[in-house]
Amino acid sequence: xxxxxxxxxxxxxxxxxxxxxxxxxxxxxxxxxxxxxxxxxxxxxxxxxxxxxxxxxxxxxxxxxxxxxxxxxxxxxxxxxxxxxxxxxxxxxxxxxxxxxxxxxxxxxxxxxxxxxxxxxxxxxxxxxxxxxxxxxxxxxxxxxxxxxxxxxxxxxxxxxxxxxxxxxxxxxxxxxxxxxxxxxxxxxxxxxxxxxxxxxxxxxxxxxxxxxxxxxxxxxxxxxxxxxxxxxxxxxxxxxxxxxxxxxxxxxxxxxxxxxxxxxxxxxxxxxxxxxxxxxxxxxxxxxxxxxxxxxxxxxxxxxxxxxxxxxxxxxxxxxxxxxxxxxxxxxxxxxxxxxxxxxxxxxxxxxxxxxxxxxxxxxxxxxxxxxxxxxxxxxxxxxxxxxxxxxxxxxxxxxxxxxxxxxxxxxxxxxxxxxxxxxxxxxxxxxxxxxxxxxxxxxxxxxxxxxxxxxxxxxxxxxxxxxxxxxxxxxxxxxxxxxxxxxxxxxxxxxxxxxxxxxxxxxxxxxxxxxxxxxxxx
Numbered sequence: 001x002x003x004x005x006x007x008x009x010x011x012x013x014x015x016x017x018x019x020x021x022x023x024x025x026x027x028x029x030x031x032x033x034x035x036x037x038x039x040x041x042x043x044x045x046x047x048x049x050x051x052x053x054x055x056x057x058x059x060x061x062x063x064x065x066x067x068x069x070x071x072x073x074x075x076x077x078x079x080x081x082x083x084x085x086x087x088x089x090x091x092x093x094x095x096x097x098x099x100x101x102x103x104x105x106x107x108x109x110x111x112x113x114x115x116x117x118x119x120x121x122x123x124x125x126x127x128x129x130x131x132x133x134x135x136x137x138x139x140x141x142x143x144x145x146x147x148x149x150x151x152x153x154x155x156x157x158x159x160x161x162x163x164x165x166x167x168x169x170x171x172x173x174x175x176x177x178x179x180x181x182x183x184x185x186x187x188x189x190x191x192x193x194x195x196x197x198x199x200x201x202x203x204x205x206x207x208x209x210x211x212x213x214x215x216x217x218x219x220x221x222x223x224x225x226x227x228x229x230x231x232x233x234x235x236x237x238x239x240x241x242x243x244x245x246x247x248x249x250x251x252x253x254x255x256x257x258x259x260x261x262x263x264x265x266x267x268x269x270x271x272x273x274x275x276x277x278x279x280x281x282x283x284x285x286x287x288x289x290x291x292x293x294x295x296x297x298x299x300x301x302x303x304x305x306x307x308x309x310x311x312x313x314x315x316x317x318x319x320x321x322x323x324x325x326x327x328x329x330x331x332x333x334x335x336x337x338x339x340x341x342x343x344x345x346x347x348x349x350x351x352x353x354x355x356x357x358x359x360x361x362x363x364x365x366x367x368x369x370x371x372x373x374x375x376x377x378x379x380x381x382x383x384x385x386x387x388x389x390x391x392x393x394x395x396x397x398x399x400x401x402x403x404x405x406x407x408x409x410x411x412x413x414x415x416x417x418x419x420x421x422x423x424x425x426x427x428x429x430x431x432x433x434x435x436x437x438x439x440x441x442x443x444x445x446x447x448x449x450x451x452x453x454x455x456x457x458x459x460x461x462x463x464x465x466x467x468x469x470x471x472x473x474x475x476x477x478x479x480x481x482x483x484x485x486x487x488x489x490x491x492x493x494x495x496x497x498x499x500x501x502x503x504x505x506x507x508x509x510x511x512x513x514x515x516x517x518x519x520x521x522x523x524x
Contacts, residue, residue, distance in 0.1 A: 036319030062282030075181035076146030111156035161198035173204035181215025267297035359390035372402035414505030440506025457499025
């Protein structure tokens with residue numbers, strides 16, 4: 001805007017000298033932790049599907065390294081007092097900034113309004129570390145010109161980032177915009193959006209020093225807030241006689257955006273309570289970190305994640321890298337397999353069964369199960385439940401059961417054996433004219449097979465049971481009634497039948513076998 005006399009107001013309680021002293025004290029005795037992430041390593045064990053909460057703190061450096069600071073100053077008529085303040089205190093600003101960052105360089109540029117010719121935008125001194133040259137450039141600033149209230153600082157910002165300033169490679173760029181009025185938009189053909197895009201392309205932040213005065217301030221139309229927010233800078237207010245203190249404060253208070261960048265092995269993931277956080281540099285930025293183990297993560301494996309906490313999109317180096325290692329617990333029991341078996345009894349005690357049993361673990365591989373009763377045991381007749389178990393190295397136990405059945409399906413060996421006549425002492429041959437027999441029936445399981453006698457001529461006749469080894473005198477009488485009477489001597493029974501005797505042996509399992517006792521025909 002045009003020149004306006006600014007009455008000499010009472011100086012604020014915080015003078016330039018006091019502000020400088022405060023900055024120097026902060027640099028000499030920093031209150032923040034050493035820059036980096038804490039904890040930097042996480043080494044845990046967890047079950048599949050588990051989550052691990054971690055309280056994370058990223059301690060940011062107080063100001064970015066290697067700053068390139070451009071002073072872009074309004075030199076219209078109303079800025080006389082502010083320019084004088086910058087001129088008087090420039091060397092202290094340079095000294096204080098370099099006290100924290102010795103590599104800092106400065107440039108000086110100025111702007112006015114459209115219609116001010118060559119003074120619309122001028123680079124008074126490009127980036128340099130020469131304090132004398134910078135002082136000469138600032139000493140050359142003079143207030144004058146201007147037209148209406150808005151000035152042309154949008155054009156000035158565009159020109160700074162359109163080749164007006166030769167930034168160093170890899171530097172942190174800060175444009176300190178000092179003014180007391182908003183800007184035309186567009187100004188000199190350049191819009192605020194174009195200026196913002198040019199600043200972003202240069203990765204330059206805007207520190208807007210909003211000087212109080214007759215122009216309504218840089219942010220009267222919200223433009224300074226918009227460009228500062230878009231570039232990661234900020235707006236600070238100041239009376240004309242404390243402009244340099246505001247510059248120092250703004251340089252020390254620049255924000256930093258911390259963004260976690262995560263790379264993980266499959267089966268492991270890391271999330272945060274916010275994708276990024278922005279706050280004053282040199283402070284601790286807290287994050288709530290959650291490490292998640294997938295439900296199908298490989299058990300027994302150690303999975304890794306690396307989290308690089310970027311500072312304003314750039315790596316802060318090894319101190320800002322977190323290393324995560326999670327060993328996935330083995331929670332799956334071994335798979336045990338034992339199958340039902342059915343075998344034939346081999347003795348009255350049952351049978352020996354050498355049944356197979358196996359166990360396999362998802363981590364340990366093949367295991368040897370323990371079974372009760374063990375393979376090779378003698379199992380009794382009937383069903384016996386076998387339980388097999390196996391325990392892996394993680395202490396998980398798996399089991400399986402099976403039923404071992406011992407059955408008796410073998411019939412006894414039944415015979416009708418001709419025997420001696422107890423009174424005649426004759427030895428019977430294939431033909432037994434006297435009809436003396438011993439009924440025998442043996443079984444591999446049953447030690448006391450029972451024997452029945454049936455009449456071949458009359459299916460309804462069935463005598464017994466008799467113990468195996470019974471001796472009988474068998475008489476065939478076709479017209480007689482079938483009957484059984486007690487015998488004499490070592491003959492247990494006298495049996496009269498119409499036809500031949502059918503002998504049936506029955507064991508305890510119900511298995512049967514038969515034999516025939518051929519009765520001798522009556523004598524002629």
